[in-house]
Structures are given as structure tokens and as C-alpha cells.
Amino acid sequence: MRALTESTDAAVLAAVQELGGQPFQGRQVLQWIWKHGVGDFAAMTNVPARLRTALAERFTLRGTKVQKVDDADCGTKKLLLALPDGESVECVLIPDGDRTTLCVSTQVGCPVACVFCASGMFGVRRNLTAGEIVEQVLVARGELPPGRAITNLVVMGMGEPMLNLDALLPALQRIHDPNGIGMGARRITVSTSGYPRQMERFAAADPSYNLAVSLHAADDTLRRQLVPTAVAPVRDIIAAAHRYFGQKGREVTYEVVLLEGRNDRPEDAEALVETIGALPSTVNLIPWNPVEEIAAAKGLRRPRPERVDAFADFLRNGGLKVTVRRQRGADRSAACGQLRLRTLGAN
Ligand code: SAH
Numbered sequence: 001m002r003a004l005t006e007s008t009d010a011a012v013l014a015a016v017q018e019l020g021g022q023p024f025q026g027r028q029v030l031q032w033i034w035k036h037g038v039g040d041f042a043a044m045t046n047v048p049a050r051l052r053t054a055l056a057e058r059f060t061l062r063g064t065k066v067q068k069v070d071d072a073d074c075g076t077k078k079l080l081l082a083l084p085d086g087e088s089v090e091c092v093l094i095p096d097g098d099r100t101t102l103c104v105s106t107q108v109g110c111p112v113a114c115v116f117c118a119s120g121m122f123g124v125r126r127n128l129t130a131g132e133i134v135e136q137v138l139v140a141r142g143e144l145p146p147g148r149a150i151t152n153l154v155v156m157g158m159g160e161p162m163l164n165l166d167a168l169l170p171a172l173q174r175i176h177d178p179n180g181i182g183m184g185a186r187r188i189t190v191s192t193s194g195y196p197r198q199m200e201r202f203a204a205a206d207p208s209y210n211l212a213v214s215l216h217a218a219d220d221t222l223r224r225q226l227v228p229t230a231v232a233p234v235r236d237i238i239a240a241a242h243r244y245f246g247q248k249g250r251e252v253t254y255e256v257v258l259l260e261g262r263n264d265r266p267e268d269a270e271a272l273v274e275t276i277g278a279l280p281s282t283v284n285l286i287p288w289n290p291v292e293e294i295a296a297a298k299g300l301r302r303p304r305p306e307r308v309d310a311f312a313d314f315l316r317n318g319g320l321k322v323t324v325r326r327q328r329g330a331d332r333s334a335a336c337g338q339l340r341l342r343t344l345g346a347n
């Protein structure tokens, strides 16, 4: 059975009409799905019972089911969703003062295979559908205590968003749409490991979302050691990011996951200063969050704080704007599981 979250508004309205409902009842059904986020047809109290039953015979409301909710330190909540084909995917809610950020996934696994990342360890199993991406928001919203809302969305969970734009763009549209979930585009950030052609397509999307580029290193040889499947040279990735700024007027954030002795040396900082150049951007330094199996197998280490500070100072002296992501309780408890959460600019 098809989930209504996979259907266009027009298809939902048409289905309601076919089942004998009025157009206004179709609109009420849409509101129950998106505004109220109900997980059950029975909760659509102003929709006649006969229509609800007829809908339930034809459709499911959602395709995913909550499999597990893990409460971690600092109020962080990790949600594991079961997908209809037996796969599962995570999203994570991170409260931080007045903000509540949700980190969502776009693929089951990831084909990019960055050496330091848990999501890429076993390759990619499949793309998520648009409905499965949006449902992470619906489900997570339902987990919040009364009075709290998701204020920021980061597409930084499992998967490479640019390799699933066909699902991601309609999903973001739905999340942004005032008749959908209604989240401002400025509060939505998509992170990519750098696919210039797809970044162009993302730039053509309306509205304008924020873009983060996981650069990690400015030198191509070093970058290819960290992101082994990277085919685009760094200069093409930076050029695409600069074009994004030109088109959207939005600063791009560069993310650099720091690994001791690998990409945190003075020459690595120098290369970044030279390559990123003068266009407005922010570099977000992320000291590596160790993944046990990877640390043991590949000898990777999180840099000591003084090395991170020295790296940040070097970039700042070179004229770059820098933020450093400090470790939080949520990281220590490995709340993110396979997901690597990065709330941008959270120092
Ligand atoms: N695939 C996209 C988005 C998901 S990863 C991308 O790579 O940008 C989101 C961010 O988490 C990326 O910047 C990634 O480099 C970072 N990341 C992945 N594993 C990490 C780890 N173990 N510690 C710290 N950051 C990590």
C-alpha cells in the first residue's frame, strides 16, 4: 500500500474525491498529514469515519515505523525508523538552548566511503524516498515535549544528499511549504562531500537552502586519501561553492573533520587559506568523533585541543572565518550512532 506521505497534494485530493469526499475534506486530510502530523487515520476527527476507513483500506499514512528511541545526554534523542523493506535509518534531535536541530538521513548507508565515517563503512544500500525523508521530520516532531518545535534542519545524517536529489528536493519543498511542514528555508542546511554538477542543480532549486561543503583538505592527493571516491578536484568543488554564493547570496560553510597528523598540520591549514580564498564563507572545524572500529583499523585519532586551536588560529590569521565544534555530551555518549551530527556554527 502506498503511503500518503509519498503522494502529491493533488493525488491526495483526487483520492478523497474518488472515495466520495468533498474537496474541503481533502484539504482537511492534508492538514492532518502535514500540520498535525497524525500517525493514524482514526485521529482525523473532523473527517467522516466512512471516509477514514475507505482511505485506510487504500493507503497507509506513513511508510516508516519508529523502531527505537534512544535518549542520550543533553536531551539528545536518536530515533531509529524501520523502512517498509526491512532497512532502517536514523535521525537525531538535538536541543540546544532555544534551538532544536533535527539531523536527517538521505540514504541507507553511503557510497562515498570517507575513511573516518561510520555511515560509509558498508557502502550504500539504497536511496531514501522523498516520503521517507519527510517522515523523519514528522516522527521527530512528534517526539518533542509540548511547546518545543524543530527550529533547524540539517541534512547531515547517513548518506550523500547530492546523490539523491530526486528525492531530497521534493522532500525539502514539502518541509518548507507553508501548507506542508512550514519550515523557513534559511533554517535548512544541506551538507555535501562535494559533487559540483549536483551542487549546480541544488543551486537552481527554489527556495534557497544553506549549503555546507565537507572539504576536509585543500590538497587533492590528501583529500582523496580521506574521501577515496572523490572524483571532482578541490578547485571545481570550491568553484561550485562560490557560484552558489554568487547565485544565492548565501555564505557557504566548509566543514573540515580534523584527524591528528593527517589533515591538521600547519601546511594543511595553509593550503586551506590559499584555496578557499576571499569570498565570504565560514570554516567549521570538527575534531573527529572517534568510531571505535575505524580508529583501531586505520589508526585515526581525534586531535588534541591545542592542535585544533593552533589550526583555527592559523586559518583566522589567514583571513578566514572559523568556528570550532566542541565536543558535547551527545558526542561522548555516541548518541549519533552512525549518524555524524554537525550543528553548524554551534561553538
Ligand atoms: N555526506 C554528507 C552529509 C553527511 S556527513 C557530507 O559528507 O557532508 C555530515 C558531516 O559529518 C560531514 O561533514 C562529515 O565529514 C562529518 N562526519 C562524518 N563522520 C564523522 C566523524 N566520525 N566525526 C566527525 N565528523 C564526521
Ligand code: SF4
Binding pocket: 110, 111, 112, 113, 114, 117, 118, 119, 120, 121, 157, 158, 159, 160, 193, 214
Ligand atoms: Fe558519506 Fe558524508 Fe560519511 Fe562521507 S562523511 S561517508 S559522504 S555520510
